[in-house]
Amino acid sequence: MLTLRLQPILNGLISENQSAFVPGRAISENVLITHEVLHFLKTSGAKKHCSMAVKTDMSKAYDRIEWDFLIAVQRKLGFQEKWINWIHQCVSTVKYSYLINDGAHAAVTPQRGIRQGDPLSPYIFILCGEVLSGLCRRAQRDGTLPGIRVARGSPLINHLLFANDTMFFCKSNKKNCETLHQILQTYEEASGQVINLGKSSITFANKTNIETKEKAKEILGITALGGQGKYLGLPEHFGRKKKDLFALIVDRIRRKAVSWSSRFLSGAGKMTMLQAVLSAIPTYTMSCFKLPISLCKRIQSAMTRFWWDETSGKKKMCWVAWKKLTRSKKDGGLGFRDVEAFNDALLAKLSWRILTNPNCLLARVLKGKYFRYTSFLEARPRKSASHGWQGLLVGRDLLRLNLGKAIGNGEATSIWNDPWLSLETPTKPMGPATLGTAEWTVAKLIDPHTKTWNKEKILSVLPNLEQQILCVKPSVLGKEDKYIWLATESGEYTSKTGYHIAFAKQSIEITVLDTNNESSINWTRDVWNAHTSQKLKVFLWKLSSGALALGENLFSRGIKANAVCNRCGELETREHMLFLCSFAKQVWEATPVRNLPSFTSDQTFGTILQEVKSWICLPPVGLMGSSLFPWICWFLWLARNKQIFDERGFSLSDTITKAISKAREWEAAQITTPTTERRLGTGEALPLHPQATICFVDATWTVENQAAGYGWLFKTQAGVVIREGHKSEAPVRSPLAAEALALREALMDAKSRGWTNLCFKSDSQTLIRAIRSTENIAEIYGVLQDIHILASSFVTIAFDFMPRSNNLQADSIAKFALSSFVSLSLFSSLVTQNG
Numbered sequence: 082m083l084t085l086r087l088q089p090i091l092n093g094l095i096s097e098n099q100s101a102f103v104p105g106r107a108i109s110e111n112v113l114i115t116h117e118v119l120h121f122l123k124t125s126g127a128k129k130h131c132s133m134a135v136k137t138d139m140s141k142a143y144d145r146i147e148w149d150f151l152i153a154v155q156r157k158l159g160f161q162e163k164w165i166n167w168i169h170q171c172v173s174t175v176k177y178s179y180l181i182n183d184g185a186h187a188a189v190t191p192q193r194g195i196r197q198g199d200p201l202s203p204y205i206f207i208l209c210g211e212v213l214s215g216l217c218r219r220a221q222r223d224g225t226l227p228g229i230r231v232a233r234g235s236p237l238i239n240h241l242l243f244a245n246d247t248m249f250f251c252k253s254n255k256k257n258c259e260t261l262h263q264i265l266q267t268y269e270e271a272s273g274q275v276i277n278l279g280k281s282s283i284t285f286a287n288k289t290n291i292e293t294k295e296k297a298k299e300i301l302g303i304t305a306l307g308g309q310g311k312y313l314g315l316p317e318h319f320g321r322k323k324k325d326l327f328a329l330i331v332d333r334i335r336r337k338a339v340s341w342s343s344r345f346l347s348g349a350g351k352m353t354m355l356q357a358v359l360s361a362i363p364t365y366t367m368s369c370f371k372l373p374i375s376l377c378k379r380i381q382s383a384m385t386r387f388w389w390d391e392t393s394g395k396k397k398m399c400w401v402a403w404k405k406l407t408r409s410k411k412d413g414g415l416g417f418r419d420v421e422a423f424n425d426a427l428l429a430k431l432s433w434r435i436l437t438n439p440n441c442l443l444a445r446v447l448k449g450k451y452f453r454y455t456s457f458l459e460a461r462p463r464k465s466a467s468h469g470w471q472g473l474l475v476g477r478d479l480l481r482l483n484l485g486k487a488i489g490n491g492e493a494t495s496i497w498n499d500p501w502l503s504l505e506t507p508t509k510p511m512g513p514a515t516l517g518t519a520e521w522t523v524a525k526l527i528d529p530h531t532k533t534w535n536k537e538k539i540l541s542v543l544p545n546l547e548q549q550i551l552c553v554k555p556s557v558l559g560k561e562d563k564y565i566w567l568a569t570e571s572g573e574y575t576s577k578t579g580y581h582i583a584f585a586k587q588s589i590e591i592t593v594l595d596t597n598n599e600s601s602i603n604w605t606r607d608v609w610n611a612h613t614s615q616k617l618k619v620f621l622w623k624l625s626s627g628a629l630a631l632g633e634n635l636f637s638r639g640i641k642a643n644a645v646c647n648r649c650g651e652l653e654t655r656e657h658m659l660f661l662c663s664f665a666k667q668v669w670e671a672t673p674v675r676n677l678p679s680f681t682s683d684q685t686f687g688t689i690l691q692e693v694k695s696w697i698c699l700p701p702v703g704l705m706g707s708s709l710f711p712w713i714c715w716f717l718w719l720a721r722n723k724q725i726f727d728e729r730g731f732s733l734s735d736t737i738t739k740a741i742s743k744a745r746e747w748e749a750a751q752i753t754t755p756t757t758e759r760r761l762g763t764g765e766a767l768p769l770h771p772q773a774t775i776c777f778v779d780a781t782w783t784v785e786n787q788a789a790g791y792g793w794l795f796k797t798q799a800g801v802v803i804r805e806g807h808k809s810e811a812p813v814r815s816p817l818a819a820e821a822l823a824l825r826e827a828l829m830d831a832k833s834r835g836w837t838n839l840c841f842k843s844d845s846q847t848l849i850r851a852i853r854s855t856e857n858i859a860e861i862y863g864v865l866q867d868i869h870i871l872a873s874s875f876v877t878i879a880f881d882f883m884p885r886s887n888n889l890q891a892d893s894i895a896k897f898a899l900s901s902f903v904s905l906s907l908f909s910s911l912v913t914q915n916g
């Protein structure tokens with residue numbers, strides 16, 4: 082409870098040097114800033130005024146916090162006494178029991194410390210860390226500990242906090258070292274925290290002389306040298322051998338895979354395992370740094386081995402290339418992640434943050450160093466750049482493939498250089514810029530008074546794009562423009578959509594390679610949505626992909642010893658084993674399916690797989706005909722293996738009865754309780770303010786001329802209509818845009834009346850949901866922002882969803898507005914034609 086309350090306000094309380102546990106701040110930012118500073122130290126040519134980085138480790142971080150200190154900190158941050166009391170009770174009501182000689186002895190109430198594992202603890206902990214941060218900031222202000230800037234245009238940073246991992250950056254002279262030492266001591270005394278000097282280390286700039294180093298070590302009491310270690314679990318610095326630094330990841334995957342393969346895992350189990358666990362291991366690293374290609378390959382090969390090898394660890398043939406496994410299931414793959422594409426998608430997430438939060442610390446540090454005079458999008462790669470920055474540029478380039486700009490006031494968007502014209506693909510006007518307009522922003526096309534498009538200007542600058550531009554609805558209240566990611570409705574970047582784009586970009590080159598009979602298979606319908614168990618779906622996939630150790634598959638890979646059927650000596654093809662071998666034929670003949678077709682040699686597995694849909698089981702089997710098929714195939718396969726390895730297969734009747742009973746067993750387990758469908762939440766209507774005016778809003782829209790009509794009416798709670806309004810315009814992009822525009826009109830109308838308490842009713846669920854959450858919708862960005870701004874100017878305001886049937890009055894006003902608009906514009910176009 083308290084945690085939930087605390088979370089949203091943290092961003093305002095905690096300084097930007099702390100990134101643990103604060104929503105919206107990512108650990109990866111701290112990692113990259115530290116990385117950038119260490120890169121600076123490594124490449125710094127300074128000989129006199131050298132800098133250094135000090136990594137400290139707080140020992141027993143949680144259980145040493147002094148309660149008095151905690152209370153004082155909260156007072157200082159402006160928390161109310163009531164709150165402070167609550168927190169104090171939370172931490173001080175802990176009782177520890179000690180186990181001595183098998184008996185629990187009297188509960189001991191501790192005098193300090195906060196509980197590890199309590200959801201509140203990390204937050205309390207960083208509130209206290211804020212004090213350390215404060216000490217550092219003060220020292221920065223008075224010049225005793227200015228910190229480091231990685232380039233002339235970058236901000237000075239003297240510390241970074243991540244929970245109990247703390248980095249300090251300063252000059253290595255005596256004065257700075259003494260200040261730092263003083264700060265640490267003050268903090269230790271006040272908070273009860275102790276810095277573990279043994280686990281702390283100093284990284285000096287490249288050319289620092291020995292005396293300076295020794296002096297600094299002596300003052301701080303830290304002897305270990307840093308730079309080769311880790312910060313927040315990742316390598317601090319990358320030398321020439323990046324591969325080796327990341328090699329740990331591959332080891333972890335291998336170990337995990339081995340520990341799991343000791344248990345029995347079916348194909349389906351392995352699939353889950355690969356997707357969930359193994360692919361998650363490198364995720365953290367990959368969200369900060371670009372992995373070397375060779376490493377991606379090694380990760381992939383570790384995962385490939387896990388997938389194909391036997392549970393005993395015996396190496397097996399990899400029947401299908403990894404590249405193909407990473408295709409979506411619909412395209413015959415298994416939907417495994419391509420490591421490199423996933424890496425790029427995660428990096429793009431961080432790049433997105435730099436692009437959309439140019440004021441965050443990381444963005445400012447990087448701007449000063451790498452794109453001081455241009456924008457992030459224009460920054461060019463440099464040889465001397467840090468590895469971290471190079472990775473961010475890879476992410477940035479992925480963003481560019483699908484980046485758009487949503488127009489607010491148009492001031493931050495260049496007419497000619499920004500992709501602001503489309504919601505589908507990044508589109509900017511075809512150049513070259515007309516005379517004198519090269520530097521123009523979109524704001525130049527907007528009338529400064531009405532805040533709507535200046536049609537004359539548009540016609541003179543971009544005559545061909547008039548309709549397209551008019552569809553974009555700018556913010557009339559001056560909200561800034563915003564970058565949008567075109568693959569999501571909200572316009573926010575997600576790594577999932579980023580991955581699809583990165584993957585698609587890569588696989589353009591490999592689609593051509595697709596050959597053979599697989600193209601006839603409808604993977605989604607006949608394999609993944611087949612009415613059977615997960616294990617058998619994977620089996621069907623293997624059959625369809627030629628991924629079983631059948632004679633023909635072995636033969637085509639040069640293993641010629643066992644190419645023939647063990648029963649009859651013919652070439653063992655998939656079709657032979659399943660349908661054509663006399664044993665298989667007998668099994669099928671005995672299978673209780675009505676009108677079973679006889680299999681011929683010109684049928685492939687793919688075509689048969691489609692036909693089984695129409696099979697009907699004979700009573701009393703009590704199964705769907707199609708659900709028996711995969712089980713019979715499975716037991717034919719098992720019978721075949723048993724025949725080869727045990728020299729004694731299943732008998733005919735064994736094969737059938739096993740298949741039927743397993744199929745029944747599975748089907749019986751599938752009887753599920755019907756799930757009640759949940760209505761998409763637009764939330765409960767809040768209690769209404771007694772004096773609130775109710776406003777009914779509606780819009781209509783036509784496809785043909787993209788015209789929209791808006792209608793709204795205000796009623797008292799007794800149902801008396803006080804005011805009606807309507808408007809119409811064209812072009813409008815969609816019904817949703819029309820609904821949003823109608824609502825904005827109604828809000829502006831209410832505001833101009835001076836009303837203070839309102840409740841708006843609309844029949845657009847999407848719109849109401851977007852307003853109630855803080856989620857954006859790229860398509861109506863400017864209008865939605867205006868609605869938020871307008872809404873905040875009323876005393877009480879509510880937005881409710883209401884079915885169309887209850888909104889008929891507003892609906893008919895909107896329809897009227899639209900029809901008169903359409904006939905009017907028809908009339909005027911006739912006039913212009915005849916005139």
Ligand SMILES: [Zn+2]
Pocket residue numbers: 646647648649650651657661662663
């Ligand atoms: Zn045979």
